[in-house]
Amino acid sequence: MVFKRRDNRPWGQVVAEWVYPRGGWTRAFQYIKHRLRRLPGTPESIARGIFAGAFTVFTPFYGMHFIVAAIIAKLMRGNILAALLATFLGNPLTYIPIGLISLQTGHFLLGTQMRGNMEGNLFSKFYRAAGDLWNNFVAMFTDDVAHWDQLAAFYRDVFFPYLVGGVIPGLICGTVCYYLSVPVIRAYQKRRANKLRAKMKKLREQSGV
Template sequence: MVFKRREKRPLWQVVFEFFWPRGGWTRAAQYVRHRLHRLPDTPEKIARGIFAGVFTTFTPFYGLHFLTAAIIAFVMRGNVLAALLATFFGNPLTYVPIGVISMRMGYFLLGTPAHSDDHIARSLGGKFMDAGEALKHNFMAMFTDATVDWHSLKIFYDEVFFPYLIGGIIPGLVAATICYIISVPLIRAYQKRRSGVIKAKLAALKAKAKRSAEARQKTD
């Protein structure tokens, strides 16, 4: 295959680059920003896609953020690619504070006694992994003699997923709205400047072609 890596990366490198991409998160953020600015669409439509992507990072649908962002962007008539790129607002450096904020808000709205931030941060990833293992076990149980057990998943739903889902709505809307408001003028200014640069280059090429044609006419 043309785009296949010549050398397969070892597992430790894949894991390390997930948490710290090559060039660092600053470079990764600059790349995402560059791609967003160059999308061939109106600033408002791109910004609606950004809104969808950022809002999605405040939902507990881990593993389905791309799909969720694409659906929301489609419903909002936003740019789907912008939504996919904007999901990088959620990354290994921000998922913990996003999760803590969303769950604490969920506990507050539902009137549920909340744990400390440290307890939530320490247990959040583990509870999602445990839920994934439980889902895998129950799925395999359909084809084996293993016993299906939904008790642990019910606890996960009541203590983590539902509070996260409800609590992420308000901070998600706030963060997404701020990103939308900031994105529209920035993208418009970038597109205007880029359009001016392209027009200047085209004008220079036309002037050069005209000079070449006049020079040939004089020679003839």
């Protein structure tokens, strides 16, 4: 196959490089920034895509961020590839603070509160909800009884507050990214166009045209 890797990486290495990419996160961010600047389209359409991706990382739809970002970018007439690249703002270094900010904002807006310690209780609720999901999956094929208590608690204490609370910080982050991106992308495209014109002029002079 044309796109198949020559080296088959073990799953452990794949997971390790997702947590800490080869070359470090600084190099990974530099690569994403480079790719964003070279995307085709107007600075505004690319920036709208970046807005969509940045906003999406504040939603609780883990595992579906690419899909959500693409839909939002499509609705905003933004660059979809820019939206997908911008979702990398959400990574193992940022997901915990993003989650805590979204949850605290959501509980504040809803007038509720997370029972117990926010950080420790959050992970325990994820774990217990996953346990219910697995138990209910097994119950489909066995005589086990399905349980929904932990999933209901997860929805009430985590998912819904996260969904509500992520809107405001998501809009703020997306807006900041949009207004920072437009002038940077415009300047890069202008500089690139000037270099291309200078190169074409030099080629014409050399050919005597």
